[in-house]
Amino acid sequence: MKTLAIVSRKGGVGKSTLTMNLAAVSDHSAILDTDPQASCADWSDRRGYLQPPVITVPAGRVRVALRQQNSSYCFIDTQPSAEASLIEIAQVSDLCIIVLRPGQLELDALGATLAAIRAANAKAVFCINQAHPQANLNELIDGLEQHYSVGPVLRSRADYPAAVAEGKAVIEWNPSGKAASEIFAYWDWLKEKAIND
Ligand SMILES: Nc1ncnc2c1ncn2[C@@H]1O[C@H](COP(=O)(O)OP(=O)(O)OP(=O)(O)O)[C@@H](O)[C@H]1O
Ligand SMILES: [Mg+2]
Numbered sequence: 364m365k366t367l368a369i370v371s372r373k374g375g376v377g378k379s380t381l382t383m384n385l386a387a388v389s390d391h392s393a394i395l396d397t398d399p400q401a402s403c404a405d406w407s408d409r410r411g412y413l414q415p416p417v418i419t420v421p422a423g424r425v426r427v428a429l430r431q432q433n434s435s436y437c438f439i440d441t442q443p444s445a446e447a448s449l450i451e452i453a454q455v456s457d458l459c460i461i462v463l464r465p466g467q468l469e470l471d472a473l474g475a476t477l478a479a480i481r482a483a484n485a486k487a488v489f490c491i492n493q494a495h496p497q498a499n500l501n502e503l504i505d506g507l508e509q510h511y512s513v514g515p516v517l518r519s520r521a522d523y524p525a526a527v528a529e530g531k532a533v534i535e536w537n538p539s540g541k542a543a544s545e546i547f548a549y550w551d552w553l554k555e556k557a558i559n560d
Contacts, residue, residue: 394417
């Protein structure tokens with residue numbers, strides 16, 4: 364089993380949305396929802412408990428909860444801000460996916476996330492999410508790649524909030540839409556370039 368933590372100490376960047384959508388696009392996956400907000404668990408309720416299973420677990424219990432998992436991929440959704448639990452989750456994960464929304468305030472907050480990943484001595488990659496559909500991100504990507512690899516960019520797409528409201532992933536909601544093809548592209552990159560590295 365590969366354990367992938369979706370992290371960012373900045374709130375609202377799209378951690379929970381990415382967790383749900385990656386778990387839906389990958390085979391034989393599960394989600395550990397460690398955020399008291401329980402966004403992934405609420406989404407699972409709306410799905411009527413279709414795959415993937417979502418297990419709510421306090422951040423301090425992740426190590427134990429992982430021992431009871433036997434999926435191929437276990438995605439861990441994390442809460443923003445909580446440094447101690449983020450370090451612990453990063454330590455038990457094979458890879459951290461740092462979600463970043465392009466913007467000055469998000470960049471200002473990035474140092475805190477990077478410090479936690481380094482404190483955990485964890486492997487990490489970036490996921491740029493909610494980028495404006497036409498934004499040129501070359502300069503941002505060059506800067507980020509000095510730290511960790513950056514996958515294919517996820518743009519701001521109306522399919523995400525529409526799908527989540529119905530308990531769906533974008534690949535289920537609108538399989539031929541741009542959001543779905545971007546998620547497929549990010550997952551393919553993650554599998555080939557990052558997880559199996
Ligand atoms: N690529 C995207 N395009 C459009 N909207 C998006 C995208 N990703 C996320 N969103 C929207 O952004 C909002 C915040 O997303 P989400 O709750 O997943 O962020 P989060 O990082 O988990 O927040 P928190 O830090 O509070 O846990 C939601 O309304 C979600 O639908
Ligand atoms: Mg969240």
